[in-house]
Amino acid sequence: MSHFDSETAARARELVALYPERRSALIPLCHLAQEQDGWLRPEAMEEIASIVGVTPAEVRGTATFYDMLRTQPVGRYLVSVCTNIACLLGGAEELLEHAEHTLGVRAGGTTSDGTITLEDAECLADCDRTPCVAVNHRYVGGLTPDAFDQLVADLRAGRRDGEIPPHGTLGRVRRNGGLRVPVEQVARERAAAAEARAAREQAAREQAARAQAAEGPGAAKSQGAGA
Amino acid sequence: MPVTDAPRIVTARLVYDDSYTLERYLATGGYEGLRKALSMTPEAVSAEVDTASLLGRGGAGFPAGRKWSMLRKDPVTYLVVNGDESEPATFKDHLLMERDPHQLVEGVLIAAYALQVTEAFIYIRGEFALGLDRVTQALNEAYDYGAAGSDIFGSGFSVDVVVHPGAGAYICGEETALLESLEGKRGFPRIKPPFFPAAIGLYGQPTVVNNVETMSNLPWIVLHGGKEFAGLGEGRSAGTRLFALSGHVRRPGTYEVEMVKTTFRDLVYAPVYGGGVPGDRDVKAIIPGGVSAPWFGPERLDLPLGQDEVGNAGSMLGSGAITVMDSSTCVVRAAWRITKFFARESCGQCTPCREGSGWLERVLRRIEQGEGREDDVDLLLDVSDNISPGLQWPPQQTTICVLGPSIPSSIHSAIDMFRDELLQHVKEGRCPFD
Incomplete structure (x- = not known):
C-alpha cells in the first residue's frame, strides 16, 4: 500500500526520471512528501527509500x-524570523522577543492550536527589509x-x-515535461567521454612510468611525496 | 546618476515590473546572446569568456574562463549552477533568479554550449520558493520557445536543464557539498584533492560549478564581446558586479556598480546607493564581503571595490555582501551572532570547526551577557588559532572546507579593532550598549 496518493506518486516518477541516478531525487521527493503531509512522516521516508x-x-x-x-510535525504556518547580522542591526532580537510573547511560544515551538511554528532563522537573503520575516x-x-501582530491575525483568519x-x-x-535530449545521444557521448578519459589516464600512467625509469626510484619517490 | 557611466549588465531589465516574463525578455534582446553563441564554435564562446576576465561571482572569485578550460579536454561533463545563496547578508542571486530568470537560463544554455554538456542542473536554495517558481517557469518557456532541449534553434545542439531545490543548509553553497546534496546525500564537503569538481565532480564526472551571477553575465558578454566587458573595471576585476548593501545605511539594497572605479565610500554614501548612515552617525566597521570576511574600519572606506585591492588590504569581496555597522553597534553582539551562525551551520565533519565554533559562540555569549572572564579575549584567540593557525589572511586551513577558517574572521576583527570594548564588557559585567 503506497503512502503517496496517486497524484504524488505520479509526480514522484516524473522527478526520478530527471536524474542520471535515482538517489538525486531524494531531496525533491522529501519536499514532495511534505507537500502531501505538511511534514516528513516515517511512512513517507520508507516510500522514498524504496523509490530511490x-x-x-x-x-x-x-x-x-x-x-x-x-x-516532526510543524504548524500550518512556519513563521521564520531572521536574526542574523543584517537583521540583528535592524532590531531582529526585539522582534523575535515580541513574537515569542505574542504567540506564547519560544522559538522552535508551535502554538497550542497547532497553527503556527515560530523559528529563529538564519539569513533569509532579504536583507534590505529588516527584520526579515x-x-x-x-x-x-x-x-x-x-x-507582526497583524500578520498573525491575518494568518489565523486565513486572509493570506x-x-x-x-x-x-x-x-x-x-x-512541463521530462528530459528531451534523446537517451541514446547522452549514452553515446558519455561512452565517448569515458573512453577519452581512460586513454588520457593510460597515457599519464605510461608517462609517469617512463619518468620513473629515467630518474630512478629515489627521485620519483621524493617527487611523489611533494605532489 | 551612478558614480560611473558603466552600463548595467545584469540588472538592466529590473526597471520593468514584468522583467521575469518571456515577453519582456524577448522585447529587450532576450536569447540573442544564445543565438549568437550557437553561430560560433564552442571554443570561440569560451574564448570570449576568457577575454572578458569574468571572475566567479560566488565568493572565491576564480576566473570562470579558466575553470572552463580545465574541463575542455574532457568531451562530456556536467554543468551545475550554484544558486544556494546563503552567506549572511548576501541577497543578490535571489534577485536575479526572481526578477530576471530568463537571463540566468540563457546564461546556463550558453555555458552548456561552450562546454558541450547535455545535462545541466540549477541548484536553488530551498528557501527561495519564489525563485524556484520563477526559474522553473522561465525554463518551461525556454523549452517551448525552442531555446532549451533538443536541437536548440535548429542548431543541432541539445541540452536538458533541471531545476533542483536545496533544503536548508548553508554548507551546500560550498561546491563539493552542493554536489553531494545534488546526489541526494548530506551536504558534507569533499576533500580536495582529489575531489576537485573539474576532475571528480557530480557522479564522479568532470563538472563545472558556476554561480548564478556569473551565469547571468554571459548573455551580455557573448552579445557585446569579452573585450567590451573587460574594458569595464580595472585589472583583474573586470566588468560590473552586484553588491548587496545592508545594515546601517539609509537605502539598503542590491546595486550593480563598476568594479574598482567605485569605492566603499561611494556605495555607503552616494545618494543613488546607500545614501549615508541613518542619524548621520559614524561608521564603526564594515563587513566587506560576507560574514566570512575580516572587517574593515572607517579608514578603509576609500578602498576601491576590486578583488585584488580588497584582498591586499587583508579581507575579501567574497559574496559581494557589504554590511555597515555604525557607532551604536555592539561589536561583541555582532561577532557573537555571526559565530552562532557558523556553529549552527558547521556540517560536523572536522573537529576544529565543529567543536571550535561552539566554544567560541559560548565564550562570546557570556561576555555579551556580562559573565565574561578576564582571560576570555586570549581564550577566543587561542581557540581561533586552533581552527586557523596563525590567524593570517588568507587563512590557514585545518579542515576539509573553508567554513572552519572563516569562523575566526569576525572574532579576530572585533578583538583587533575593539579590544577595549570587549574588556569593558568583562570589567563592567554588562554590555555597555544595553
Whole structure:
C-alpha cells in the first residue's frame, strides 16, 4: 500500500526520471512528501527509500541534515524570523522577543492550536527589509511588532492563504515535461567521454612510468611525496 | 546618476515590473546572446569568456574562463549552477533568479554550449520558493520557445536543464557539498584533492560549478564581446558586479556598480546607493564581503571595490555582501551572532570547526551577557588559532572546507579593532550598549 496518493506518486516518477541516478531525487521527493503531509512522516521516508533504492535510515539520515525537512510535525504556518547580522542591526532580537510573547511560544515551538511554528532563522537573503520575516518561505517584508501582530491575525483568519500555501508546499510551478535530449545521444557521448578519459589516464600512467625509469626510484619517490 | 557611466549588465531589465516574463525578455534582446553563441564554435564562446576576465561571482572569485578550460579536454561533463545563496547578508542571486530568470537560463544554455554538456542542473536554495517558481517557469518557456532541449534553434545542439531545490543548509553553497546534496546525500564537503569538481565532480564526472551571477553575465558578454566587458573595471576585476548593501545605511539594497572605479565610500554614501548612515552617525566597521570576511574600519572606506585591492588590504569581496555597522553597534553582539551562525551551520565533519565554533559562540555569549572572564579575549584567540593557525589572511586551513577558517574572521576583527570594548564588557559585567 503506497503512502503517496496517486497524484504524488505520479509526480514522484516524473522527478526520478530527471536524474542520471535515482538517489538525486531524494531531496525533491522529501519536499514532495511534505507537500502531501505538511511534514516528513516515517511512512513517507520508507516510500522514498524504496523509490530511490536506499534504506529508510539513509533517507532519515539525509533529511535530518537539512533544516527545511521536518521529521516532526510543524504548524500550518512556519513563521521564520531572521536574526542574523543584517537583521540583528535592524532590531531582529526585539522582534523575535515580541513574537515569542505574542504567540506564547519560544522559538522552535508551535502554538497550542497547532497553527503556527515560530523559528529563529538564519539569513533569509532579504536583507534590505529588516527584520526579515518569511512564512512558509514566502517573504512578508521587514516587520514592526505591530505589523507582526497583524500578520498573525491575518494568518489565523486565513486572509493570506492565496499567496501563502500551507507548510510543505514549496514551488507551485511544475516542470512541463521530462528530459528531451534523446537517451541514446547522452549514452553515446558519455561512452565517448569515458573512453577519452581512460586513454588520457593510460597515457599519464605510461608517462609517469617512463619518468620513473629515467630518474630512478629515489627521485620519483621524493617527487611523489611533494605532489 | 551612478558614480560611473558603466552600463548595467545584469540588472538592466529590473526597471520593468514584468522583467521575469518571456515577453519582456524577448522585447529587450532576450536569447540573442544564445543565438549568437550557437553561430560560433564552442571554443570561440569560451574564448570570449576568457577575454572578458569574468571572475566567479560566488565568493572565491576564480576566473570562470579558466575553470572552463580545465574541463575542455574532457568531451562530456556536467554543468551545475550554484544558486544556494546563503552567506549572511548576501541577497543578490535571489534577485536575479526572481526578477530576471530568463537571463540566468540563457546564461546556463550558453555555458552548456561552450562546454558541450547535455545535462545541466540549477541548484536553488530551498528557501527561495519564489525563485524556484520563477526559474522553473522561465525554463518551461525556454523549452517551448525552442531555446532549451533538443536541437536548440535548429542548431543541432541539445541540452536538458533541471531545476533542483536545496533544503536548508548553508554548507551546500560550498561546491563539493552542493554536489553531494545534488546526489541526494548530506551536504558534507569533499576533500580536495582529489575531489576537485573539474576532475571528480557530480557522479564522479568532470563538472563545472558556476554561480548564478556569473551565469547571468554571459548573455551580455557573448552579445557585446569579452573585450567590451573587460574594458569595464580595472585589472583583474573586470566588468560590473552586484553588491548587496545592508545594515546601517539609509537605502539598503542590491546595486550593480563598476568594479574598482567605485569605492566603499561611494556605495555607503552616494545618494543613488546607500545614501549615508541613518542619524548621520559614524561608521564603526564594515563587513566587506560576507560574514566570512575580516572587517574593515572607517579608514578603509576609500578602498576601491576590486578583488585584488580588497584582498591586499587583508579581507575579501567574497559574496559581494557589504554590511555597515555604525557607532551604536555592539561589536561583541555582532561577532557573537555571526559565530552562532557558523556553529549552527558547521556540517560536523572536522573537529576544529565543529567543536571550535561552539566554544567560541559560548565564550562570546557570556561576555555579551556580562559573565565574561578576564582571560576570555586570549581564550577566543587561542581557540581561533586552533581552527586557523596563525590567524593570517588568507587563512590557514585545518579542515576539509573553508567554513572552519572563516569562523575566526569576525572574532579576530572585533578583538583587533575593539579590544577595549570587549574588556569593558568583562570589567563592567554588562554590555555597555544595553
